Each structure stands twice: as C-alpha cells, then as structure tokens.
Amino acid sequence: MFIAHKRKKDGEIQELSAHLSEVSNLAATFAKKIDAESAGRLIGLLHDFGKYSQEFQLYIKSATGEINPDEDDYVDAKGMKGKVDHSTAGAQLVWQRLKRFGNSGQGELCGQILALCIASHHSGLIDCIGVDDKPVFSNRMSKPDEKVHLDECQRTADKEILEKLDQLASVDQVKKLFNQLRRFVDFTNPSTIDFFNLGFFTRFLFSCLIDADRLNSAEFEDPIRLKERLERSGSINWKVAIDRLENHLSRLSVRNYVDELRREISNNCKNNAYKSQGLYTLTVPTGGGKTYASLRYALHHARHHGLERIIYIIPYTSIIEQNAKVIREIVEHKSDTRPWVLEHHSNLEPEQQTWQSKLVSENWDAPIVLTTMVQLLETLFSGGTKGVRRLHQLANSVLVFDEIQTLPINCVHIFCNVMNFLVQGCNTTAVLCTATQPLLNELKCPEKGQLIVSEGNELAGDFNRHFVDLRRVDIYNQIKPGGWSAPEISALALEQFQKHGSCLVIVNTKAWAQELYLRCAECVNDSEIFHLSTNQCPRHRKILLYLIKKRLKHRKPVLCLSTQLIEAGVDVDFSSVIRFLAGLDSIAQAAGRCNRNGTLKDEHGNLIKGQVFVINPDRESTGMLKDIDVGKDKAERVLSEEYEDMLSPAAIKQYFRYYFFDRADDMSYLLVGKQHRNDSLLNLLSSRIGCNENFSNRENKVTLLRQAFMEAGRQFKAIDAPTQAVIVQYGKKGRNLVNELCSVAKEFNARRYYQLLRQAQKYSVNVFPNIWDKLIKENAVHEIQAEHGIYYLDEEYYNESFGLGTERVGRMTAQIL
Template sequence: MAFIAHPAKIGSAHQSVKTHLIEVGHLAAKYAAKIGAQDVGVLIGLLHDLGKYSKAFQDYMQLIIRELGANYDPDLDDVDSKSLKGKIDHSSAGAQWIFQNLLPIALKAFPDRNSTDQKLATAVVQILALCIASHHSGLIDNLPSENGAGFLARIKKPDAQTHLHECIQVVDAEVISSVEAIATAEFIKAMVNKLKSIVSIDLSNDRDIVAAFNLGFYTKFLFSSLIDADRVNSADFENPDYSQHRHLKPDWTLACQRIETFVTTLKTRNTVDEIRKQISDNCLKRAVDAQGIYSLTVPTGGGKTYSSLRFALHHAKKHQLDRIFYIIPYTSIIEQNAEAIRSVLQRDDDPRPWVLEHHSNLEPEQQTWHSKLVGENWDAPIVLTTMVQFLETLLSGGTRGVRRLHQLANSVIVFDEIQALPINCIHLFNNSLNFLAAHCKTTAVLCTATQPLLHQVQNEHKGRLHLPTGNELVPDVGELFQQLKRVEILDKTTVAGWSLEEIAALALEQLQLKQSCLIIVNTKNWAQALFKSVQQTKQVETEALIHLSTAQCPVHRKLLLARVRQRLDAGLPVLCFSTQLIEAGVDVDFASVIRFQAGLDSLAQAAGRCNRNGRQQTAQVYVVNPAKETIDLLPDIKVGRDTTKRIFNEFKGQDFLKPEVMQQYFQYYFFDRSKEMSYPLKATATNGANDLLNLLSVNARNSSSNTPLTLHQAFMTAGKAFKAIDAPTQSLIVPHGEGKALITDLCAVNKKFDAANYYQLLRRSQKYSVNLFPNVWEKLQQQKAIYEIADGEGVYYLDERFYSEDFGVCTEPCAEQHNFVF
C-alpha cells in the first residue's frame, strides 16, 4: 500500500510518508547540527508524522484527493466532512514511541533516581517527545493547567486515538530501522553529556531560573529545526524549484571586497567624516576577534550602519557564518538601512539578492496550508527585521515565529538602537542572547549612542547579559563623544506646560530662523494635531509641511522622507512633525529640533537628527513639556520622562549627552523598573504565574515534586500571554501606490492558488502593510473598512477611503473631520 503524506496537484505523483519523513529528518539534522544535535534532528524528523501511517489518516488523504483538492491542508488534525467526521491525530504516535521506547533505555542507563544524570536522561526523552507532539500546535505546556491537560496527557492518550500500534505494524522498514539505530543507550549518554555542557546546570536546584530557561531554549531550538524542516519540505514538494534557492552559502569574500571598495569612495570632507572613518577602521580591526557579544557605542551620526556592516561581513568571513541579521526597533528604518547595504553589495548580475527585508507578519497567526508553504523563514545572507519580529521568534507561541529561531545560530546579529529593547523583555532577552552566544556560534553587536546597562541589571539570578572584558569595539568612548559634540539640549520645560498653540508657534519661529525644524512628539494624536494647527495658519507651503507616523506604510514613509532629504539638501524650508519613529537611526539633518520631554535616551536620539553633518558649530534641541498629554498607558515614555526630570535637576548646566550622564540615567531608570524586567503577567491570564520568565523556566507555581518530568515550562501558556500583551498588533495591506495592485493580485491568485506567485506577492506587500493595535482594528471593523483577501486566509487589506495621504490609516473616512482630545 502507498502511504500518502501530501497529495499532489493533478498529473503529479503524491508525496509518500516515507519520503516526507526521511527528507524532513535530513533537513532537521542539518538545522540541529548547529548545536551539535544532528541525531536528534534525524530522530524527530523520522517520527514527527508517524501517525500518517494509520488507516484513518490514509482514508482522509483519499477524501482530500476526491472531494477537497490538493490545496487543502493535509496536516489538519480536524476533519469536518460528510464522508469523515472527527479528529485524526497524527502527531502523538511518534511522541508516544519515543516515550515508550527511549524512557526505559534512559532509566536503565542512569538508574540512580536522585542523580542529575537521570534527570537529564529523562529530559532528553521529554524534549524529543515534546517537539514531535507539538509540531502542529506549537510547543505545549509540560504540566497540567486550567487551560490544558499538559504533556503527559498526550503521552497517555489512548491508542485508539493515536494509532501507534497500527502504525508500527506498517511503517516502512527503512524508517523504523533508522530510528532504532539512533535510539540507543549510547545516544542517551551522549545527549546527557551534551546537556551538561550546553545548559551548565545543577538540577538539584529546582529554583535555578537561568538553568531551567536554558533547557527550555534548547528545546525551542530543536523544535524550530523540526518545524522549519517540515515546512520547507512541504513547500519544496509543492514547488520543486524552491529547493535550488535554499541553503546557499554566501560568498563573504566577495562581500568583503565590495565593502572595501565602497569604503575607498567615501570622502573625508570634515572632522565628522574623519571620525566616522576612525570608527569604521576600528570595526574592521576587531572583526577578526573571537565570536561573542560586543558593543558599538557611537554618537548619533557616527556612521554605525556602514561600520557595523564592515565588522559583520569580515567577521562572517573569518568564522564561516551563515548569515547576518540587523534587528531594528522600527520598520521606518528597515528600508533605509536595506538600501544602504544594497548600495554596497548588490549587483544586477548577482544570482540572488543579498538582503531580505522582513517588515511585518502578513501571515495569519493560525497557519493555513497556503501560509505554511510560503512562510518567511529568514533564509537569506543578510536579514533586516524588527525587534518585535525577533522577540516573537524567541517568545511567541504557535509555529509561525519559532521556525526561524534556528537561523539565529552561526550568525552575526547586529542590534541597531538596542536601547529601544522593551523593558519587560530584558531578562528574557539577556538569557536568550547569552545562550545563542555561548552555544550557537552567534556573535551579537549592541549598537547605540545610548548604551543601556544590560550587564548591570538588578536580580542577576534572573539573567544579566554576559559582556566580556574588552567588548567595546571602539576605544575611548568618552573622547569620541566629545569630538562628535554638535548639539546641546536645552531644557525649556515649564511648570504650567506648553499649549498646542505655543508649540506650533515655536515650530514656526524655528522654521523662520533656521529654515528647517523637526518636532518629535510622544503620541500620534499630538503629531496630527500640530500638523493641522500649522496647516491652518497657511504660513507653510504644502510641500514643506510633512507628517510621519507608523500609521503610514513603509513605502509611504520612504517617499515622505525622500522629500524631506531632497528639500534639506536643496536648502528649502522643511517643517516635519513625527512620532518617535524618526529617532531610531533615520538619516536626516535638521537645523533645529523640538522634542517633547521623554527618556534621556530618546532626547539623545532626537539630537542625532540635528546638525548631523556638523554644518553648524552647535545646534539646539529644545525640550518642551505639553500641558495636556495622555501617556499614562505608555509607561516607557512616562517613567523615562520622570527620570529625565531628575537628571535635568541633578546635572543642570552640564552636557546631558555625556556617556556618564547617560549611565546615571539608566541606573535610575532600571532601578525604578527592575520589577518589570521579567515580563509581569496578570494572574488571571496565566493560572497564577507571576511573569513570563517564570513560565519559561522553573514554572514554580505549577511545579510539583510528584511529577516525573524534568521540564516544567508552560510554553503554550507563555506564548499566548506574550502575544496577548506585548505584541498585539495585526498587519493589513493598505491601498497606497502599488498596494492597490498587490491587493487585487492577491485576491486573484487565491482563486487559483500558485504558491510561488503568492509568496512573492506577500513579500512585496510587506512594504505596503501597517501594524494596527486591537482598538484601532476594532474601530475599522465596526466601519466595515477591513476585508480578507479570501475567506479563512487570514490576510487582510484596508478600504482605500480610510487611508490618508497626510496621516496614513484613519479610523474614519479620510474626508471627514478628525477631532483630537487632550
């Protein structure tokens, strides 16, 4: 009998279960080899779809072929058809085989019940079974909870539902013989030694948060290897041409030659250019150093993009790495940095693009068969994405984000503007990055002008960043800041605060005096209100008045920023109102800046948009405090603002941008928020757990000495909590420019599905997408302004009446008047 894993298109051969298992095992081994776990990859790959050998599943395959067509998801556990009702579980059988066969071997190899070795041996069994059992849902919770039965319930599921016994009778001999050849006592012993070295733990201490987190992260890495292998194999079966473009080793030698050629073309016209060259040369010199975690602390306008790229390319060449990541706080500068890198590296005759931009998740949270085939897995030489996407990869539930996790190994990760890391993710970030650097051949570079003290946070037992001695890539940071001093921050705050009219008047005054002025505010409402206030005065020509916010899609913002730069270069008037998105590395040079009071790090970043190229001897950043500003729901801004008030009082008359002042700011800021760094949770949402770090490590609230399990992590509960609280935005495509045509094409391609075309359309659509918070999404749905490209597809687009050329996405038709309440 031919056992079918995936039905083919008409006229093509179906993919057999045997072929799918062997090919996934090969791919998973390749990915898991990055942390020395090749055999684990083979084993979980061979067993992940063991349940597809059951008669029930094969009947389901025939149903799909007869009634539903090859575009239906063969991995779906839920079946709803007149011909076949109920559920077909094909992910539990492999997990049960692991538990039933490997656990006795593990216990025999390490018979001492109280030993760390036996705990690690049972952890090996648990990790493998957990990855297999979870490969459709995302990693499940290990222990029972109010929201789910937990891992052991899946292991104890009746054979009548998992079909394990039946599947073992008919499984292909080549598959089961390969499984049995690996699943031995020698394998268990080797894995125990591996775990000892990779997580460095003493399991006698059940409260060791970092140790337990490391064990969980190792599990996630293996899970990522399986998920991506499964998705890649399915996509390559649907479109065989895909495979020839995967896993290509970048030519770092060629890339290094190109950046060195580029560097020779840079002119040294002034002192700023000379200092930028010194920074770049220092980065080149340090690129041959060992892998690890480095900092690049450079004043704004110091040329971090090209300097860090120079380091990353030469470092990747030296250590034969797979890829380079740029993790950026806002989508607003992905395109700018991507273009800068392409200008150095890309040539028309190159066989593949050097750079991948991953702006947002247009894929649905609940994966469809289509999205599984075309999902973004970061397989490119240089990947630019956001901190949100990076954190989703580390922390979210499901399978969409975690499939990318293994790509972070054997790489350089450049964190641009690391100070923008969310405060509630600090311990989770520190522990993750420590693991990647220590065990995954990952080098990290923390770039910023305002270096946060991640290695000095309180509660060391929860996770501090491990920064080695000599980690700073440039010598004498203090002297560097003095040399590049081009701006002074002026405290113009008042007791009563500034009114809307007063701030607008100051902006117009600065425009008249300096010819260009940038006003950076804390909320979108203020940006729009100031824009409208100045617009109504009719004192500024239309082309000179610009508004920027994340409610505009990346292409829209790119056009507006191009207009800004063009006018600045030509000496024409420019008055720009923006949210803080413009602070994070956007390359603009205004003669004057007005900044709403916020954290000192934000003020320093705002200063980086002023006199950037040293055209004035000293320029000014005016800090103002609006009289009516609603930021109670924005704790990062509120606490930062209050801490800055303290710094202004203590260092009155001094240079607020000096590194030692910034260090004092972060010490105050981190002390005030130390209890928030573990991602605090509402007890009602997580069965009483107090924070995400707890759920992903010791899970103390639900742990019990009676459980035979070594891992206690509540992976699924943690993933849902993270999604619900920290990254609740949802993406939709907006009808700006080419976005209209892309929406039309996506709707058309879904009627006759073509994975290759759909994939390219989704990638192109990222630049025409906007991420919306739930309250905005709900308002637009009430207005019937959001549409799905096809029922159940999970990809959405916006009614064009709700997209403004001035402001982007609006919650009312754009012709209507907007009212802003302060």
C-alpha cells in the same frame, strides 16, 4: 502506499516514507548547529509517524479525492479536519524507547525533549505542566492507543523507517544529547537560568523540526523552491560583499571632523572583527556612522569565522527600508544570481496558518536579513509554529542589534538569557549598537538573567572621547510648570522654522503629531511641511523621507511633525529640533537628527552647534505607555541634576540606573489575571516556582521539564497591545498589488503569492485592536481570500497626509488615532 501529501496543481503524491526521510535529513542539518544532529534526525523521522494509521490514510485519501464519496471507505474529511491525531504516536514512541536509558533519568529527560517537539509540531510547544497544575505531558504520553494507533503504525510502517528508528532511538542518542545539554545546564543544582536553558534548548530543536517540515511541504508543492534552495546552499562567499563594501568606503571623501571620526570608528570595527565570537557592544554617538561600521564588522567577522548569515534587528519598520537600501546599494549587483538582502518586518502572516500561509511564511534564509525587534521577540517567545521556525537561523550568525536601548523592559531577563544561550552554545556573535548603552550587564536581579559581557568588548574605541568630539548640538531644557500649550508649541516650531529654515518636532503620540501639523499647515506652504507616523505604510514614509532629505540637502525649507519613529536611525539633518519630554535615550536620539553632519554655520560662515529644545506639553495621554511615562520621570530627574552636558555618558548611565532600578520588577514579564497571580513569563519558561504538580519517582534523578510553553506563548506579546497588519492601497502600485493578491489567492499560486506578500510588507500598516474594531465596524477592511487571515484596507480610508484612518477621507478632519 502511504500518503503524506498530495500536490494541488497536478495530483502528484508524496509518499510518507519520503516525507519522513527528507524532513529527517533537513532537521538533522539544522540541529547540527548545536551539535544535536542525531536528535534532529530522529524527531524528523517520527514527526508524522501517526500517518501510518488507517484512520489518517482514509482521511487524507478522502480529502484529496483518492477515495470517491460513493466508496465504502470514504469518510467525511471536512468533518474530521484537525481531529485525526497523527503527532502523538511518534512522540509516545520516542518517549518509550529513550526513557529506559540512564540510571539517573537521563533517558527520560532526552525522551521528553524529543517527544515534546514531535507532539507539538502542529500546535506549538505544549505545556509540560499547565498553569492549573494539569500534567499535560504525562497525559499526552498515556493517551490511549485507540486514539493514537501507535501499535498499528509500528506494524504497518515502511521497513526503511523502522530500521532508521532502531539505529537512532538508542542509548547512544541519550549519551550524545545529554552531554550536549550539560553545556547549558548545571544538573547538580539547577538555577532559574538552568531551567530556562533547558526549555530554550527544546525550543531550538523544535524550530529545526518545524522549519524542516514546512520547507519540505513547500518544496513538494513548488519544486522550483527546492531547486533554488539547493542552488544557494553551501558557504556564503563573504569576500564578494567585503570587496564591494571596502571599494565603496574607499570612495567616500572626508569632508570635516565628523567624517574623520566616522572613519576612525569604522576602522576600529574592522580591526576588531578578527577577535573571537562573543557578545560585543558598539557604542557610537548619534551620527557616528554606525550602519557602515557595524556592516563592516559583521562582514569581516562572518568571513573570518565561516558564519552563515548576518541578521540586523532594528527597532522600527521605518528604519528597515533605509538601512536595507544602504546595504543593497553596497553589496548587491545586478549580475548576482541571488539577492544578498532580505527584509522581514510585517506580521502579515496569519496567526492561524493555513496550508497556503505555511508555504509562503518567511524563514530568514538569506545572507543578510533585516528584521524588527518585534519579529525577533516573536521568534524567541511566541506560541504556535509561525515564528519559531526562524529560531535556528540565529545560530552560526552575527546578530546586530540597532538601538538596543529600545528593547521592551518586560523582556529584559528572558532576552538576556537567550543571548547568553546563543553566544555560549550556538556559534552566535551578538553586537549591541547604540549611542545610549543600557546596563543589561548590571541588573538588579542577575540571578534572573543578565548579559555576560567581557572586558574589552567595545568595538568602536574610546566612547567618551568620541562623544566630546562629536558634540554638534546644545540642549535647552525648556520644561516649565503646567507645560506648553498647542499654540505655544506651534509658535516655537514656526519661529525655529523661519529662523533656521528647517525644524523637526518629535512628539510621543500620533494625536499631537496630527494636531501640530494642522496648526502649522495654516502658516506653511504645502510643499514645506510634512507629517510622519506609523499610520503611514513604509512605502508612503519612504517617499516622504526622500522628499525631506532632498529638500534638506538643497537647503530648502522643511518643517516636519513626527512621532518618535524618526529619531532612531533615520538619516536626516535638521538645523533645529524640538523634542517632547521623554526618556533621556530618546532625547539623545532626537538630538542626533540635528546638525547631524556638523555642517551648520552662522551668517559669517563659522561652524555652530544646532539647537535642541526639550519641552513638556500641557496635556499628553501617555498614562497607558509606562515606558514613556517612567522614562519622562527619570529623564526629568537627571535634567534637574545639572550635568554639564545632559547627554554625556555619565548622565546617560545615571538615567539607566534610575530607570532600571524603578523597573526591576517588570523585567521578568509579569503576568496579569487571577490565573497568573504573582507569576511571570520567565517563571513559566523556567523553574515553575509555585507549581504544585511534579513528576513522580524523581529522587536522585535529573530534572524533567515543567515549563508551561503553550501558556507562555499565549501570554507573550512583543508589544503590549498586539497588532493586526493590513495592506493599504497607497498609490497605483498599492492598488495593483491588492488586486493581484486577490486574483492570485483565488487561483492559488504559492510562488507568486509568496512574492506578492513580500512586496506587501511595504504597503502594510500595523493596527492596534481598538482601531481594528472601528475599521471592522466601518466595513473598511476586507480579507484577501476567505480564511487566509490577510486583509487589505478600503482605499477611501487612507489619507495622503496622515495615512490610515477610521473615517472615509472625504469626511476626515483632524481624526486622532
């Protein structure tokens, strides 16, 4: 008997043939989404083919106690961990079988794609050709048999596996797969985008294999998870969610002109939901009811086209809980057999996955998923295997991008290429939601990739009219030479607070938020002043926002000092807003927090506009934040051009023209360092211009992949400075959560651990490297369990006002993070 896995809790053995067959079936199901079912079946069948070797079987039997230490066959499993190659055999086998088919090298290309998936299923996609021109793929395919054991595996493999292999590794496989590739690639004269598509097709198949393998391993370890997955399999009954939403909307009263316009936009979205799948824009002024309108569109569209899920991609974790709460209250009922909504917004999963973390990692298997742009970009471009397993879930889905203008500038071209790939070949519909639509279909270098948006693809209707009708504020340009000092800003905030009863100050850095809070707190009651930043965990911010909204609703005084986390999608309504100079899109978002519902009145009861002041501080450390710095410069330029309304559609369009023109060179994700001089992530993932190595004997043959996948994964970070998530002990629930996580980890219970990690997302803070180093030196962070890669914060380093800090609360003053 050949062993694939041995269950920890009861010693049950999963036979290798069963694992290969089950992963094969799962991978085929996932790959069917891009009409590559047979290819998925083949890579699933061969991914662990190397486990048929005696070397691997002695290793796993020694590691799991099947062979006792005193037996002759026993080996030092601990010393051999990670050193027994069981992935190359299957890769070499599929490469050897397929490369001989096709007069123009079609079999070589198809064999290479499948071999890459198999060879990489533990490491993340390997390079085809390294940045040092090393022929990584070719070397892997010629790795000596004494290290790979392919001949031995072919002799000893189960007969049923070999029979399936003979059926699948055929000329028909090459014909099917190559025909599918031609949907994405022009092989006669491949462009940068064609090469990118070829690589991304490979990544999609790789995702199918990784998720299939991880799922099967998790379901063998915890059979209840298999039962649950099978119970929720089948098509989603979207009508249930639609009926609940429509019932909810029918009960909403129309109080004023703002509500009338929100209803009009919502109705437009519903009517447009029956159009064909594609790439759409949803351009709605701030406060125009985008959440309800986009949900209405997505549910009706998913039902009409028989889609599998709706994925909301949201820029900030601060918005996820709010939106998730809104959606849950509408579509979920206690009688439901499974939840409709999944939130996924933390990087708590360790980068180096242990077997435990593989069991508990998220794969977005829910009808409605809410995640962040960071998580999505990690799924699309990061290295390793943690994020990529979710990628195939983007097919047969509606992707709703909330505040698309927050897309990192260095990801523009690669993001556009992926969206076009998904929309054109994966039955995906993408909706770009914002009040300030960036010009992603009008880029300076379209040959590197820009969105393909058809005429008439705006869902909301006439945006220019909507903008005029929803204008509820006046913007005051208060920028002055030398800038505003902290005492002057505090005085302005207190003046507006005392005059209007509520004032929101939005700054660009945590340092300013803390300083202004401390200054203003000297003159304001504790119950009336609030501080918000990402140093506070989502649960903490949720409580603070609840208190803020409750006070605003009952016309009680509120002074809030916040970083920009509050300006996108957070449903608050202040009488006055002060915004530090930033990009015009950010100023527009800030304006959306002022007089949001159009109810502001003067002392005579007449409707009036809110006031938004744009100011420049006299000192600000944004030099390392290029997005903010360039945004400030281009916004100031537009503000000086004397538009009648500085947030009008024409002004916003001009702002993005300036901004995108200035940042055109950054859009390919430029790399730094001597090794990557004049190189970019786009190039590593596409044509590899500048690479001197090539595959031999390729004349008159289709191209092979040259991508440096692994190097691209190493270089990619969705945010400039990678963060480390840490669980904070906020409140009694936070402390209990950490205590239980520690106890569950010691006596590993995958199911409970999985549940606790989901809960922990609400109590996690993402920390930048410089702060992480300080916490380590202070001995303020502790691992839940050795080698799990998941950490919690000493409760003495969490402050009720400011959240996570690098000093104990008792000696904390105005620490600036």
